[in-house]
Amino acid sequence: MIHDAHLSDRMAAVVNGRSSWTPAEAMHLAECPQCDTELTLLHEVRSVGDSAPMVDAARLSALVLPRVRAARRADQRTRFGAWGAVVLAAAASVMLVVLPAVRRPATETMAVVALAELDGLDPEGLRGVLESIDAGLPATEPTDEGALTGLDATDLDAVFDGLEG
Amino acid sequence: MPVTSAAAEPVIDDAGLVAAYLTGDERAAAELVARHAQAVSRFLWSSGAGQSDIDDLVQETFFRAFRKLDSWRGEASLRGWLYTIAGNLHRDAFRRSKGRQMLSIEDHDAASETGTPEHEFAATDAAERLRDGLGRLPRLQREVFLARAEGGLEYDAIARALGTTPGAARVHYHHAVKRLKEWLS
Numbered sequence: 001m002i003h004d005a006h007l008s009d010r011m012a013a014v015v016n017g018r019s020s021w022t023p024a025e026a027m028h029l030a031e032c033p034q035c036d037t038e039l040t041l042l043h044e045v046r047s048v049g050d051s052a053p054m055v056d057a058a059r060l061s062a063l064v065l066p067r068v069r070a071a072r073r074a075d076q077r078t079r080f081g082a083w084g085a086v087v088l089a090a091a092a093s094v095m096l097v098v099l100p101a102v103r104r105p106a107t108e109t110m111a112v113v114a115l116a117e118l119d120g121l122d123p124e125g126l127r128g129v130l131e132s133i134d135a136g137l138p139a140t141e142p143t144d145e146g147a148l149t150g151l152d153a154t155d156l157d158a159v160f161d162g163l164e165g
Numbered sequence: 166m167p168v169t170s171a172a173a174e175p176v177i178d179d180a181g182l183v184a185a186y187l188t189g190d191e192r193a194a195a196e197l198v199a200r201h202a203q204a205v206s207r208f209l210w211s212s213g214a215g216q217s218d219i220d221d222l223v224q225e226t227f228f229r230a231f232r233k234l235d236s237w238r239g240e241a242s243l244r245g246w247l248y249t250i251a252g253n254l255h256r257d258a259f260r261r262s263k264g265r266q267m268l269s270i271e272d273h274d275a276a277s278e279t280g281t282p283e284h285e286f287a288a289t290d291a292a293e294r295l296r297d298g299l300g301r302l303p304r305l306q307r308e309v310f311l312a313r314a315e316g317g318l319e320y321d322a323i324a325r326a327l328g329t330t331p332g333a334a335r336v337h338y339h340h341a342v343k344r345l346k347e348w349l350s
Contacts, residue, residue, distance in 0.1 A: 052211070
């Protein structure tokens with residue numbers, strides 16, 4: 001027995017010429033007003049499509065394909081420009097890191113050397129360094145900001161020499 | 166790859182033509198246009214697009230399709246995919262025009278060479294009424310219905326093209342049939 005749903009599913013293929021009704025389907029169609037109405041509707045819609053403007057396919061290709069080529073070339077230029085910007089940004093970042101390292105002041109190197117020398121001292125030696133630092137400083141509170149202001153250049157040199165050991 | 170006859174050149178399916186175009190063969194693209202352009206025009210016309218807009222819409226459909234052809238999944242119907250692109254363009258064009266549509270009256274005024282003028286007018290009027298009904302359908306119902314009626318696509322192919330399920334596509338189709346029957350009765 002043919003059901004309406006089965007016939008409905010087959011209608012698109014038949015209306016588009018890809019299939020044809022079996023005898024059983026044709027008999028159902030002849031006796032089913034609902035299926036007949038649906039089939040008529042599909043034929044009428046195809047008639048509407050028959051009045052659609054005709055397309056000149058060759059002309060259409062001649063218009064579309066150059067546009068596609070031009071759009072792809074524009075895409076490639078955009079991609080190149082974007083990658084160029086990334087490379088420049090990366091180079092700038094590298095320069096920001098490398099240049100300051102190259103220009104690092106000598107005192108940092110000296111500080112590393114000084115610390116290494118301190119590492120080699122025994123407790124007695126360290127105590128001596130600390131005492132020399134204390135001796136080089138004026139007898140004022142560390143937070144006394146005016147402690148160094150009264151010293152002349154010779155006194156300041158003595159203080160710094162004491163600090164450096 | 167289907168072969169029409171021993172003497173004829175083998176017919177390359179859509180997937181084969183797409184693959185050829187993606188490697189640079191523009192003749193394959195021209196063949197795709199020849200194969201599907203009229204179907205796209207029919208689809209747009211039945212959806213209610215104006216005569217003066219069809220040419221531009223068809224051209225833009227193929228332009229967009231060729232630009233993103235590498236995203237077309239070979240298992241989906243290419244024609245269904247083109248219908249989806251055309252439907253989107255038609256919707257966007259409709260929104261830009263805010264629903265204004267110029268109707269040509271020349272066809273009604275022209276003398277008929279076959280049948281009576283009244284008969285010609287009635288037939289044209291019926292077709293316009295059907296076009297009007299199609300245009301009033303919700304978009305998904307219209308596209309599913311036209312993909313079946315115009316494209317002859319099966320529900321699984323329609324579902325893949327429109328990003329839905331075969332069951333949902335079937336429901337949309339039957340809703341469309343019901344609405345059109347009511348509109349025309």
